[in-house]
Amino acid sequence: MEIEAPIIVASAGEGRWSQAGTTLPVSNVQALASSAGKLTADKIKRYIRPDIDAYEVLSEHSGEVPVIDLGKLLKPESAETEAAKLRFACEDWGFFQLVNHGIPEGVIANIKSDIQKFFQLPLDVKNAYAQRVGDLQGYGQAFILSDEQKLDWADMFGLFSQPPQARDMSYWPSQPPTFRNSIEEYSSELTKLARSVVTFIAKTLDVDLELVADKHVGQFLRMNYYPPCTSTPEKVIGFSPHSDGSFLTILLEINSVQGLQIRRGGAWIPVKPRADALLVNVGDFLEIMTNGKYKSIEHRVTINAHKERLSISAFQLPKYDGIVSPILGRTEEVLYKTMRVEEYAKLYMSNKRDGKRTLDHAKLSPI
Numbered sequence: 151m152e153i154e155a156p157i158i159v160a161s162a163g164e165g166r167w168s169q170a171g172t173t174l175p176v177s178n179v180q181a182l183a184s185s186a187g188k189l190t191a192d193k194i195k196r197y198i199r200p201d202i203d204a205y206e207v208l209s210e211h212s213g214e215v216p217v218i219d220l221g222k223l224l225k226p227e228s229a230e231t232e233a234a235k236l237r238f239a240c241e242d243w244g245f246f247q248l249v250n251h252g253i254p255e256g257v258i259a260n261i262k263s264d265i266q267k268f269f270q271l272p273l274d275v276k277n278a279y280a281q282r283v284g285d286l287q288g289y290g291q292a293f294i295l296s297d298e299q300k301l302d303w304a305d306m307f308g309l310f311s312q313p314p315q316a317r318d319m320s321y322w323p324s325q326p327p328t329f330r331n332s333i334e335e336y337s338s339e340l341t342k343l344a345r346s347v348v349t350f351i352a353k354t355l356d357v358d359l360e361l362v363a364d365k366h367v368g369q370f371l372r373m374n375y376y377p378p379c380t381s382t383p384e385k386v387i388g389f390s391p392h393s394d395g396s397f398l399t400i401l402l403e404i405n406s407v408q409g410l411q412i413r414r415g416g417a418w419i420p421v422k423p424r425a426d427a428l429l430v431n432v433g434d435f436l437e438i439m440t441n442g443k444y445k446s447i448e449h450r451v452t453i454n455a456h457k458e459r460l461s462i463s464a465f466q467l468p469k470y471d472g473i474v475s476p477i478l479g480r481t482e483e484v485l486y487k488t489m490r491v492e493e494y495a496k497l498y499m500s501n502k503r504d505g506k507r508t509l510d511h512a513k514l515s516p517i
Contacts, residue, residue: 244447368467396433
């Protein structure tokens with residue numbers, strides 16, 4: 151049985167998440183990649199990253215991203231032990247793989263299939279859902295703020311899916327025909343799952359559930375397509391290093407192509423996802439709320455030379471007109487500001503992806 155957390159009815163302000171920032175239109179990377187034989191250095195110069203090797207990549211690492219079993223968290227005889235593992239994962243890794251998550255296999259199979267079909271559609275069909283000026287939703291890229299900025303080797307399709315009143319249905323594709331239903335089902339299951347996970351996180355912090363009840367009511371789905379790069383895969387990046395401007399993020403790998411790396415101990419560690427797991431990571435808002443106990447970890451996506459990679463990220467977001475404030479122990483020093491969610495969202499959306507730079511604005515002193 152799922153543990154119930156208080157349910158907050160989101161205000162109309164949730165719709166303003168989509169206007170928190172904007173992005174400039176850029177060329178479609180999938181089409182660029184498909185013309186690999188015609189690529190010139192000039193065509194891809196905005197994608198080449200001279201600093202991509204600034205940190206070591208550990209291909210073989212003694213540690214693995216912790217695995218958390220939701221089923222064990224729900225059973226009284228195993229809840230305490232599993233909760234200790236969850237606390238360790240949030241404190242030490244900022245990431246964990248969640249198994250026995252309860253989302254039906256059919257729901258996952260449908261969203262995977264429809265995302266693959268969507269990115270296989272002709273470019274003119276996908277462009278019918280292109281991002282519009284002043285809106286973060288739609289088909290394109292994210293966080294492009296200048297014409298000189300380096301670009302990620304990826305195409306993305308983003309939708310606000312929760313709460314229902316935040317949706318702009320003009321972005322919801324009619325092709326493939328089952329896509330809208332697949333998004334609705336997957337989004338609804340994720341909402342229930344996020345409520346359970348946040349409930350257990352609150353228990354690891356020994357805080358009242360009311361304090362986290364409005365921290366995950368918004369949901370932005372970002373579907374990611376990373377084409378192969380046959381010419382210089384080692385010099386392009388699928389998604390620039392960043393932490394997530396969310397409370398929690400839940401990632402589903404669509405195919406088995408690896409690419410996600412997390413920064414740990416001054417090096418990049420490749421994540422090897424389990425087929426039966428969802429990958430969950432701490433977002434910036436949770437780091438602020440825990441006064442830095444739980445860390446929002448810098449991560450990036452690398453590119454395969456021969457295979458495309460697809461995934462879908464669900465960013466669970468606080469109420470847009472809410473406040474996030476550190477929860478403190480009796481003798482604990484305050485390290486983070488109390489911030490309006492809207493203020494942080496606008497800061498996050500108006501900066502290019504550059505590690506955890508945005509989160510520095512929330513700190514009262516260097517940590």
